[in-house]
Amino acid sequence: MIETPAANSKNPLTVVAVLFPGFELLDVFGPLEMFGLLGDRTKINLTAMDLSPVASGAGPQALPDLQISKVAAPDVLLIPGGPGTRSLVEDSRFLEALSLCAEQSKIVASVCTGSALLARTGLLDGRTATSNKLAFDWATLQSAKVLWQPQARWVVDGKFWTSSGIAAGIDMTLALIAHLFDTPTAIETANRAEYLWNQNADSDPFAGGGGENA
Amino acid sequence: MIETPAANSKNPLTVVAVLFPGFELLDVFGPLEMFGLLGDRTKINLTAMDLSPVASGAGPQALPDLQISKVAAPDVLLIPGGPGTRSLVEDSRFLEALSLCAEQSKIVASVCTGSALLARTGLLDGRTATSNKLAFDWATLQSAKVLWQPQARWVVDGKFWTSSGIAAGIDMTLALIAHLFDTPTAIETANRAEYLWNQNADSDPFAGGGGENA
Numbered sequence: 161m162i163e164t165p166a167a168n169s170k171n172p173l174t175v176v177a178v179l180f181p182g183f184e185l186l187d188v189f190g191p192l193e194m195f196g197l198l199g200d201r202t203k204i205n206l207t208a209m210d211l212s213p214v215a216s217g218a219g220p221q222a223l224p225d226l227q228i229s230k231v232a233a234p235d236v237l238l239i240p241g242g243p244g245t246r247s248l249v250e251d252s253r254f255l256e257a258l259s260l261c262a263e264q265s266k267i268v269a270s271v272c273t274g275s276a277l278l279a280r281t282g283l284l285d286g287r288t289a290t291s292n293k294l295a296f297d298w299a300t301l302q303s304a305k306v307l308w309q310p311q312a313r314w315v316v317d318g319k320f321w322t323s324s325g326i327a328a329g330i331d332m333t334l335a336l337i338a339h340l341f342d343t344p345t346a347i348e349t350a351n352r353a354e355y356l357w358n359q360n361a362d363s364d365p366f367a368g369g370g371g372e373n374a
Numbered sequence: 375m376i377e378t379p380a381a382n383s384k385n386p387l388t389v390v391a392v393l394f395p396g397f398e399l400l401d402v403f404g405p406l407e408m409f410g411l412l413g414d415r416t417k418i419n420l421t422a423m424d425l426s427p428v429a430s431g432a433g434p435q436a437l438p439d440l441q442i443s444k445v446a447a448p449d450v451l452l453i454p455g456g457p458g459t460r461s462l463v464e465d466s467r468f469l470e471a472l473s474l475c476a477e478q479s480k481i482v483a484s485v486c487t488g489s490a491l492l493a494r495t496g497l498l499d500g501r502t503a504t505s506n507k508l509a510f511d512w513a514t515l516q517s518a519k520v521l522w523q524p525q526a527r528w529v530v531d532g533k534f535w536t537s538s539g540i541a542a543g544i545d546m547t548l549a550l551i552a553h554l555f556d557t558p559t560a561i562e563t564a565n566r567a568e569y570l571w572n573q574n575a576d577s578d579p580f581a582g583g584g585g586e587n588a
Contacts, residue, residue: 196432
């Protein structure tokens, strides 16, 4: 855990997002938008196995600026989901690099099926966690040692923050900003993004794979 | 306008997003997430003045795959906002390239201060449009010939769709998907993204620069 609130730190909060082929765009850039709105109070990097451009599941490519083996104990490590997770859960080289990186990180936050990758590292053993509700059966199959929560917008257990699908990562990130800075800072960030923040981690309109939009 | 609904087309809907230094991450990747969830029904490209990596306002870089001068009449052209717009409104070379590209596009959709760039091309003259409510005074100063709407989540006038700040681009994009495909497709997309869609263009909780989050 971060011992002193980021709000009182002289150094910017370091946020590192993990990219892999087939990552989900909004899982990465929803949370990074919220951290980015904090301006000089955060420093954001993108990491991957190497520095080549990485194509998202939807096609657009982002450019990592840090090799995952060189990530040094960030304040927040962000792990997205996406179609690429389906093969990565069998990629021991990637999982080992992710595991080393997550162990050093002060806070590890996953979005969507990012928690399936994290579950495969063993770091969630014995902990509560959640995942995308439409891929919940697949995600939970990745480890029987995780206490999977079928109804939660996001779950916090120690330094591990895991959120439900895609847009839930934005709600979780705002809660993380409230935790690291304070609630007024998180509310101001949501208002600047013109985003209606679901502040209640237990309010999960998409539990069970349905949806509230109609 | 697109004459046949995209839902009945054999070809994927072509979506091209414009990048420039200092673009706002979520303005681009919120809408592209929604289009991307349509899978083979869309083809997404990123465009810029040249093919070098482009740094967002928050730092992370994306990689264009198409030079703006080579964009050929896409179905949807997406123009984001962001801190970079402040200098781009004076960049005649960029505005000329944007204008040529927007003229050919079947639909032009802007997010946040993207409408300030579009206003500077003259293509919004005599049309209704909106912009980010926190940058509204600056955006509307870019052209007195646009009928600026101070209270609207998004505005549609002919082929021009303009949205309010950042997250409003997601709501507008889902409405655009409903327009191009059908409403059930838009609802399914929102549910897959676990995103609570504000379906009402007139419901603008951030009008006047305040915010509903508290």
